[in-house]
Amino acid sequence: MQGFIVRRLFTAMVAALAATMVVFGISRLAGDPLLLYAKPGGYGKSPEQTAALKNKLGLDRPLVVQYVIWLRNLGRGDFGRSLLDDRQVAQVLRERTSATLKLALGAWVFATVVGVPLGVLSAVKRATVPDYLGRGFALFGQALPAFWIGMMAILVFAVKLHLLPSATLPSDAPLLNQIKYLILPAIAAGWGPAAGLTRLTRSAMLETLDSEFIKFARCKGVSSWKVVWKHAFRNALIPPLTMSALMLAGFLNGVVVVEVVFAWPGIGRLALDAVWNNDFPLLTGTVLGFAGLILIVTFLADVAYAYIDPRIRYR
Numbered sequence: 394m395q396g397f398i399v400r401r402l403f404t405a406m407v408a409a410l411a412a413t414m415v416v417f418g419i420s421r422l423a424g425d426p427l428l429l430y431a432k433p434g435g436y437g438k439s440p441e442q443t444a445a446l447k448n449k450l451g452l453d454r455p456l457v458v459q460y461v462i463w464l465r466n467l468g469r470g471d472f473g474r475s476l477l478d479d480r481q482v483a484q485v486l487r488e489r490t491s492a493t494l495k496l497a498l499g500a501w502v503f504a505t506v507v508g509v510p511l512g513v514l515s516a517v518k519r520a521t522v523p524d525y526l527g528r529g530f531a532l533f534g535q536a537l538p539a540f541w542i543g544m545m546a547i548l549v550f551a552v553k554l555h556l557l558p559s560a561t562l563p564s565d566a567p568l569l570n571q572i573k574y575l576i577l578p579a580i581a582a583g584w585g586p587a588a589g590l591t592r593l594t595r596s597a598m599l600e601t602l603d604s605e606f607i608k609f610a611r612c613k614g615v616s617s618w619k620v621v622w623k624h625a626f627r628n629a630l631i632p633p634l635t636m637s638a639l640m641l642a643g644f645l646n647g648v649v650v651v652e653v654v655f656a657w658p659g660i661g662r663l664a665l666d667a668v669w670n671n672d673f674p675l676l677t678g679t680v681l682g683f684a685g686l687i688l689i690v691t692f693l694a695d696v697a698y699a700y701i702d703p704r705i706r707y708r
Contacts, residue, residue: 401695405688412684413467416677417460467681473674477666482678486660492562493659495571496651497644499579504587505637511587512594512633516602517621527591534588543581543654550577560656582651586640593636597629604628630701638694642687 447453454462466473472482515527551559562574601607602625610620649661660679667676 397699398696401692405692409685409688412681412688413464414460416680416684417463420673420677472678472681475675476672477670477675482675485663485675486678486682489658489660489663492657493645493661495562495575496578496582496648496657496659497641499575500583500586500644500648500651501637501641502583503579504583504590504640507583508587508590509594509633512591513598513621513626515591515595516598519599527595531588531592531595534584534591537584538650539581539585539648540650540654542584543577543651546577546581547654560654562658578651578655578657581654582644582648586636586643590633590636590640594629594633597632598625601625601629627701631698634694634697634701638690638697639687642690645686645690646683 444453470483472486474480475482475485511527511530515524518524547559550557557577558574559577562571602621607620607625610624615624646661648659649665651657652659652662653665660682664676664679664683666672667679
């Protein structure tokens, strides 16, 4: 088991290094770095001013040296300064991380709590009313776009019924009071993934329930509860776990559409603003943050695979 974890950790480190190379390479291929980093009004600088700016940004050194310096700064948590408001990118990301974590965890919990049990129920009760309801939810859940679900949720629960707030997240409110602001965005963000998780769980459970060892367990007189949850569900858990891990990584990266609809102060909107404002240091920081989150979540999913199915660690 330790060897499996070491191999996966080494692979994650290599992937992280490759991600930094790609991001750094794009930053240099996008055009003259001086045009990306210089503040507005910087055109027409004197040669002395241009040389000073190159020296400050390290652009007067070879490309490999620039990458090493940039990588060293990343190790210190220094992503550079935002061009729009001249603030440290790391500080801006920290300010948005809390809201993104709350939305990501809320949407992930909703999608998992709804999708997995509904998929299991649909597979166990195949060709019955619960199965048709589960398949209908999976169909319409994946067909309806997130922005439409968000707007309908605001119209019904905020405008018509006045039960929940419609938008944003007050940072100064107590944590328990923030939950009511989280309900609608979490449901809107998790609705589609919950539908996909329902379909995937149902398919995996149907394949497992038709296996010979399940038939043998039933012949031995094992109770239906143990057959479903102890034998079938554990063997069918790998595909839903994979989707759940990638789903969590996607939520952590920021659900841009949902954040825009609900005016949520998350990382997704921050990345979108960085694109519109051509704020390349801020965009670079968000992209590296996204890549790091995906690597961490996939690494934890690989470790979970080995605990669920011991045969995986030998592959």
